[in-house]
Amino acid sequence: MTDPGRTHDPQLLALDVNGVRHEVITESRRTLVDVLRHDLHLTGTHVGCEHGICGACTVLVDGRPARACLMFAAQAEGAEIRTVESLSGDGGLTDLQEAFREHHGLQCGFCTPGFLMLAEGFLAERPEATKEEIRDVVAANLCRCTGYQTIVEAVDACATARRTACAQGRKEATGCN
Structure with missing residues (x-):
């Protein structure tokens, strides 16, 4: 007989x-954000509202943005999970991170990892996104802190640079079809 207190x-x-690949022993009720931060020590994924509203915990799950707190x-x-730490594998800034820096798309930085992962997933799916589409997504x-305009400008600048690089056939270009 199963003990109802041991669920x-x-x-x-x-x-x-x-x-x-990480092997983690954890309780089934723990959220992905808690395992990422506390067990795997990937603290770039932030915990904000814990209700899926703020997006500070956004990661990519199989390439699509997901709220790790939900x-x-x-x-x-079995899924491929990417956190903000995956963006700078070589230690430098990616084109998206550089665009955020150049366009002042961050102030306090708390929400920035979530925005970066949201934008990374979105641009992989919609490299030809318009500024209006970007505005809708980042909302x-x-x-x-920022009022969103600088975040929209940063994502748009990155998208434009990626499209230009792809059109020129540059091998370092990200997201070319």
Whole structure:
């Protein structure tokens, strides 16, 4: 007979995060953001509202933006998870991060990882996005400092630069079809 008080028994999860396979023993009720931050020490993913509204915890799950505070870690097993730490694999800034820096798309920085991951996922899916489409997408995350215009400009500048690089056939271009 199962003890009703033991509904959260620890389980072994295999998570593919930023191209590295991790095995984690955790309770089934723990969220992905908690496992990323506390077990894997990937603290770039921030915890804001814990209700999926602010977007500070946005990561990519199989290439699509997802709120890590709304997802159980067990739900991510077998998926490819990318956090903001994946953007700078070589230690330098990516084109998207550089665009945020150049266009002052951040102030306090708390929401920035979520915006970067939201934009990275969106631009991979819609490299030809218009400024209006970008504005609609970034409205899904909350920022209390910038007023969004600089974030929209940063994402648009990155999208434009990526399209130009692709059209010129440059091998370092990101997101070319």
